[in-house]
Amino acid sequence: MSPDAKKVDDRPHVVVLGAGFGGLTAAKALASVPVRVTVLDRTNHHTFQPLLYQVATAGLSASEIAQPIRGILGAHRNTTVLMAEASGVDLDARRVHLVGGDSVDWDYLIVACGAETSYFGHDDWRSVAPGLKSVEDALVIRERVLEAFEHAENEAVTEHRGDPLSFVVIGGGPTGVELAGAVAELAKRVIQRDFRGIDPSKARVRLIEAGPRILPSFAPDLSERAVAQLGQLGVEVLTGARVTGIEPGIVQLEHDRIECSVVLWAAGVAANPLTSRLGVAVDRGGRVLVERDLSIPGHPRAFVIGDAARLDGPDGKPLPGLSPVAMQQARTVAKSIRGALEGKPAVVFSYVDKGQLATIGRVRAIAQLARVHLSGFVAWMTWLLVHIFYLIGFKNRIVVMVVWAWSYLTYRRGSRLIVSRRSIEDVERTAASAEPSAR
Amino acid sequence: MSPDAKKVDDRPHVVVLGAGFGGLTAAKALASVPVRVTVLDRTNHHTFQPLLYQVATAGLSASEIAQPIRGILGAHRNTTVLMAEASGVDLDARRVHLVGGDSVDWDYLIVACGAETSYFGHDDWRSVAPGLKSVEDALVIRERVLEAFEHAENEAVTEHRGDPLSFVVIGGGPTGVELAGAVAELAKRVIQRDFRGIDPSKARVRLIEAGPRILPSFAPDLSERAVAQLGQLGVEVLTGARVTGIEPGIVQLEHDRIECSVVLWAAGVAANPLTSRLGVAVDRGGRVLVERDLSIPGHPRAFVIGDAARLDGPDGKPLPGLSPVAMQQARTVAKSIRGALEGKPAVVFSYVDKGQLATIGRVRAIAQLARVHLSGFVAWMTWLLVHIFYLIGFKNRIVVMVVWAWSYLTYRRGSRLIVSRRSIEDVERTAASAEPSAR
Numbered sequence: 001m002s003p004d005a006k007k008v009d010d011r012p013h014v015v016v017l018g019a020g021f022g023g024l025t026a027a028k029a030l031a032s033v034p035v036r037v038t039v040l041d042r043t044n045h046h047t048f049q050p051l052l053y054q055v056a057t058a059g060l061s062a063s064e065i066a067q068p069i070r071g072i073l074g075a076h077r078n079t080t081v082l083m084a085e086a087s088g089v090d091l092d093a094r095r096v097h098l099v100g101g102d103s104v105d106w107d108y109l110i111v112a113c114g115a116e117t118s119y120f121g122h123d124d125w126r127s128v129a130p131g132l133k134s135v136e137d138a139l140v141i142r143e144r145v146l147e148a149f150e151h152a153e154n155e156a157v158t159e160h161r162g163d164p165l166s167f168v169v170i171g172g173g174p175t176g177v178e179l180a181g182a183v184a185e186l187a188k189r190v191i192q193r194d195f196r197g198i199d200p201s202k203a204r205v206r207l208i209e210a211g212p213r214i215l216p217s218f219a220p221d222l223s224e225r226a227v228a229q230l231g232q233l234g235v236e237v238l239t240g241a242r243v244t245g246i247e248p249g250i251v252q253l254e255h256d257r258i259e260c261s262v263v264l265w266a267a268g269v270a271a272n273p274l275t276s277r278l279g280v281a282v283d284r285g286g287r288v289l290v291e292r293d294l295s296i297p298g299h300p301r302a303f304v305i306g307d308a309a310r311l312d313g314p315d316g317k318p319l320p321g322l323s324p325v326a327m328q329q330a331r332t333v334a335k336s337i338r339g340a341l342e343g344k345p346a347v348v349f350s351y352v353d354k355g356q357l358a359t360i361g362r363v364r365a366i367a368q369l370a371r372v373h374l375s376g377f378v379a380w381m382t383w384l385l386v387h388i389f390y391l392i393g394f395k396n397r398i399v400v401m402v403v404w405a406w407s408y409l410t411y412r413r414g415s416r417l418i419v420s421r422r423s424i425e426d427v428e429r430t431a432a433s434a435e436p437s438a439r
Numbered sequence: 440m441s442p443d444a445k446k447v448d449d450r451p452h453v454v455v456l457g458a459g460f461g462g463l464t465a466a467k468a469l470a471s472v473p474v475r476v477t478v479l480d481r482t483n484h485h486t487f488q489p490l491l492y493q494v495a496t497a498g499l500s501a502s503e504i505a506q507p508i509r510g511i512l513g514a515h516r517n518t519t520v521l522m523a524e525a526s527g528v529d530l531d532a533r534r535v536h537l538v539g540g541d542s543v544d545w546d547y548l549i550v551a552c553g554a555e556t557s558y559f560g561h562d563d564w565r566s567v568a569p570g571l572k573s574v575e576d577a578l579v580i581r582e583r584v585l586e587a588f589e590h591a592e593n594e595a596v597t598e599h600r601g602d603p604l605s606f607v608v609i610g611g612g613p614t615g616v617e618l619a620g621a622v623a624e625l626a627k628r629v630i631q632r633d634f635r636g637i638d639p640s641k642a643r644v645r646l647i648e649a650g651p652r653i654l655p656s657f658a659p660d661l662s663e664r665a666v667a668q669l670g671q672l673g674v675e676v677l678t679g680a681r682v683t684g685i686e687p688g689i690v691q692l693e694h695d696r697i698e699c700s701v702v703l704w705a706a707g708v709a710a711n712p713l714t715s716r717l718g719v720a721v722d723r724g725g726r727v728l729v730e731r732d733l734s735i736p737g738h739p740r741a742f743v744i745g746d747a748a749r750l751d752g753p754d755g756k757p758l759p760g761l762s763p764v765a766m767q768q769a770r771t772v773a774k775s776i777r778g779a780l781e782g783k784p785a786v787v788f789s790y791v792d793k794g795q796l797a798t799i800g801r802v803r804a805i806a807q808l809a810r811v812h813l814s815g816f817v818a819w820m821t822w823l824l825v826h827i828f829y830l831i832g833f834k835n836r837i838v839v840m841v842v843w844a845w846s847y848l849t850y851r852r853g854s855r856l857i858v859s860r861r862s863i864e865d866v867e868r869t870a871a872s873a874e875p876s877a878r
Contacts, residue, residue: 038596044589063500070633080596080635083589102597150483150522157477157519158541194509196519 156197595636
């Protein structure tokens, strides 16, 4: 900001990088603090990531789980939202550099830029096996999945041949389990009447996990119950299966080779690469090794929260990449900033673990709430209640609920839309020679 | 189809090109006729075009106005849907050639491939001034409009400068009027609280029409009332203004030059180029000059309906490009095909004009129903009732109604989503070297 602006508003300036669960919670928690807040995000929307798999499998439309950041923070008069991408941070000069050359100065910084899909060095797998971290990712996966059915139907009708459809989901964490369950349900229960040449319910869905069991962050009995529930949906679970190669149509395992129509990747995430450009220590997953108050070592006014931060719990294990962690950390940091203005020391973060949940298809789930282990419909109701509660911040939760109720009652999907990237690219290709006039 | 298939099903084969209002109505009308029907469309969805402008201006999400064709026709067991694009038609050999090399033979053909945006030979304008004929178009326009506000806010906040925002809509037909009204309402009533550096309500919206009045297909008094209602929303209407050039940021008129942030094109359509490859006579707009029974001259088993057909009404003027025309024509052709199986002659088409409607913003409209001319809220209620009636074929009309009610009550927009084409293209660029495994 220019010196002139400082004169106009001399409240300390808090810059928040990212409008995920962590960044939004921080901005909201700072609404009553005498600071001005600027939230930067490369998109214009907050994504409700726990439901991304529903967008990817055509159960919900993108706008039902993504909300304009401006809309969410519009009432906070001390908060400015910028749709901009940070290219780097100068921790000493207290400045964020933006793609395009502009910069923003800060008095306090909250890095909440989250994680993205990681292929563990195999970046060539990305194009064949898309991951699921953003709305764009979800639309890419939806297109792959729906086009596989369309392609098979075309072959069956015009050429009277049909290779059996087969889907492979790599990675047995919650995202992989949710994706595999939802794809199986889509094929076997939702669209099975819509085709003439193929029988979508014959599609194979395989979930591949390198470790000895799926959902390793849950207790072993819940992993077993998840396998059983996936089996009810027709998902085959392969554990101890390490992927060594992915090419179009083929997933190569150490001792096997799987032919498939579509491969989806849910096997790994790493922190947003911005963290590696901070010039401070990060772990193998790119997460910043923060102090107990979530500040960057040596930079007490710069904090990192959520999936971008590495902090070990009392058990010595890193805190999980879950939204409750990010949101609790956001509130702690907001408290520290409020305190700093009053000369108080920073607050040490302490995670309150309320449990974890994973859904499996439409009415199945597992839930681990302290010592209580739930599965099946009861777990799913728990999952639903938790998400309704979370969605309360969402203005159109009423719509999401209606869509769900409708889908639940009719077993139909409302969002089976393939928005052709090809056509959009045609427009873009032409546009390349003439920049949009808005720029 | 191969000879084998003929043995299995020797009912006459009707191929329908396009799943717009005409194509879908034809397929539905043929459900009880002893034929088998194949509907081809290059997308997997039917688009409810009258509400496209709502998607373009962030009032509705794409899946609320677009429905999977398979879902709509799933219950018709004599109908097969193929997501495929026709590259050409051999009228003598009775064969449709598909992009990709496959082909489909037909006994009866219904060409219902609709219209697309036309720039009257100025194809270089396309990239600067997008048109509105498809879901993809609507998403491109939405992105342009929303990014213009984001860009202006960024400039205002980080550089303390701000050029006034200005939107130009070219073409004063119903689409142009609807777009201009909706853009004005978005800027002045929906998002005006969401920005800190700019005041969106100061954005200028201009509607440019080459002819002497907007909405020339309506009676002159209704054109005047539309201008008045647009004025209430802050839209400036320029008539008699012929566009001679469009470049990024500039619309050149014969005697004036307008600087603007975003230009939208609603000034012309032409039939899908497939019609020009049929080898039969077309008019200047590419529409096939059909017989009174909608057949192609010399090809009594091939019909053209809707925006792809040119047929003059009793007044000597071409029938308008409206969905009722296409749907009535579809039913006439279905009747002719049913009759042909019984040895009856083809049915001559006769258009029953039930009037026309155009909306202006949220609660304004004009309606011309025979001699009854309505405007304002009463016309808007009429418009709403007509569209609810039409939407009855839509499974999720309940959702659309909830969204509308919600938006009406709160003056908020639920779909202000910019789904970055840039990110999607990144994926695609990587994918270019490795074809998706589904292929």
